[in-house]
Amino acid sequence: MPQHSHARGVQLSLLCLLILGLLPIIATLRNGEGNAMAFSFWLSFWQLVFAVPVYLLQGRTPQPAPEAHASKPHFSKGRTWALVLLTGTLFGAATFVYVLAVDRAGPVTFAVAVQAYPLFAVVWEAFFLKRRKSMAEIGLMLVIAAAMVYLGTQGTWQLSAITGGFWLALVVPLLWSIAHVIIKEMMNASAITPSEVIVTRVLIATVLLGAASVWNQGLDGLVATATAPRFQGIAFLMGCAYYLELLSWFYAVKLIDVSRGASITAPAPALTLLISLAVLGQEVHGYQVVALVLVVGSVIGLIHSGHRRASTTP
Numbered sequence: 001m002p003q004h005s006h007a008r009g010v011q012l013s014l015l016c017l018l019i020l021g022l023l024p025i026i027a028t029l030r031n032g033e034g035n036a037m038a039f040s041f042w043l044s045f046w047q048l049v050f051a052v053p054v055y056l057l058q059g060r061t062p063q064p065a066p067e068a069h070a071s072k073p074h075f076s077k078g079r080t081w082a083l084v085l086l087t088g089t090l091f092g093a094a095t096f097v098y099v100l101a102v103d104r105a106g107p108v109t110f111a112v113a114v115q116a117y118p119l120f121a122v123v124w125e126a127f128f129l130k131r132r133k134s135m136a137e138i139g140l141m142l143v144i145a146a147a148m149v150y151l152g153t154q155g156t157w158q159l160s161a162i163t164g165g166f167w168l169a170l171v172v173p174l175l176w177s178i179a180h181v182i183i184k185e186m187m188n189a190s191a192i193t194p195s196e197v198i199v200t201r202v203l204i205a206t207v208l209l210g211a212a213s214v215w216n217q218g219l220d221g222l223v224a225t226a227t228a229p230r231f232q233g234i235a236f237l238m239g240c241a242y243y244l245e246l247l248s249w250f251y252a253v254k255l256i257d258v259s260r261g262a263s264i265t266a267p268a269p270a271l272t273l274l275i276s277l278a279v280l281g282q283e284v285h286g287y288q289v290v291a292l293v294l295v296v297g298s299v300i301g302l303i304h305s306g307h308r309r310a311s312t313t314p
Contacts, residue, residue: 009255021271046239088204104165113169120177155287
C-alpha cells in the first residue's frame with residue numbers, strides 16, 4: 001500500500017477519534033431543550049440530508065463488480081432488505097437511547113460505558129458465528145466488565161448505586177453490536193455496498209423516529225421543534241458530525257487495517273472527559289478516570305490481540 005494512502009487512512013481515523021469524542025458533548029449542549037425523541041428524529045433527518053447526495057454521487061461513479069465466492073453464503077434480495085430494515089430499526093432505537101442516555105448519565109460516564117461494545121460483539125460472534133477467543137482476549141474482556149461495574153457503581157462496588165442512565169448507556173453498544181454483526185454477514189453475502197447501508201439505515205431510522213415523535217408529542221409539537229433555531233442548530237451539528245464520522249470510518253478502513261483504525265479511535269472517551277472538564281466545566285470523578293484508563297487500555301489490547309491471532313491463523 002502506498003505510504004500516502006496509509007497516512008490518509010490514519011488522518012481519517014484521527015478525524016473519527018475527534019468526532020466520537022465530540023458527539024456526547026454536542027448532545028449535552030441541548031440542555032434538555034425539546035425531548036430526546038424529537039432530537040433523535042431531527043439529527044437523523046440531517047444525517048439523511050447529508051447521506052443522500054453522497055449516495056447519489058457515488059451511484060454515478062462506476063463501481064467494481066463484487067467478487068463471487070461460491071463458498072460464501074448468499075442472501076436473496078428479499079432477505080437482504082429484510083435485514084436492512086431490521087438493522088435500520090436497531091440503529092434508530094440506538095440513536096434515541098444514545099440521546100436519552102447522555103442526558104441522564106452525563107457525557108463522560110456515557111462515553112466510557114459505550115466502550116462496552118467489544119463485550120457484546122464477542123457474545124454475538126460466539127453465539128451466531130461460533131468464533132472463539134484466546135485466553136488473553138477473555139482476560140481483557142473480564143477487565144472491561146469489571147471496569148464497567150466500577151463505573152456503574154460510581155466506584156463503590158454497590159450494585160444499588162447503578163443508575164438508570166448507566167443502564168441506558170449500556171443499551172447503546174448492545175444495539176450497535178447486534179446490528180453490526182448482522183451487517184457484516186449481510187455485506188459478505190450480498191452485493192449491498194457500505195453507501196447503501198448508510199443511507200438506508202438512516203432513512204429507516206428517520207421514518208421510525210419521525211413516527212414515534214408524532215405519536216409522542218403530536219404533529220404540532222414536532223413542528224414546534226422544527227422552528228426552534230438553537231434546537232435545530234444543535235441537531236444539525238449532531239447529524240452532520242455523526243454522518244461525517246460514518247463516512248470517514250468507511251474510507252479509513254479501506255486504506256488501513258481495521259485494527260489500526262480502531263486503536264486510533266479507542267481513546268475517544270478521554271477526549272470527551274477533557275472537553276467536559278475544560279469547556280463545560282463539569283465535575284470529573286476519580287472513578288470515571290480509573291474506569292476510562294482500564295477500558296481504553298483493554299480495548300486497545302483486545303484489538304491488537306485479535307489482530308495477532310488472525311495473522312497467525314492459517
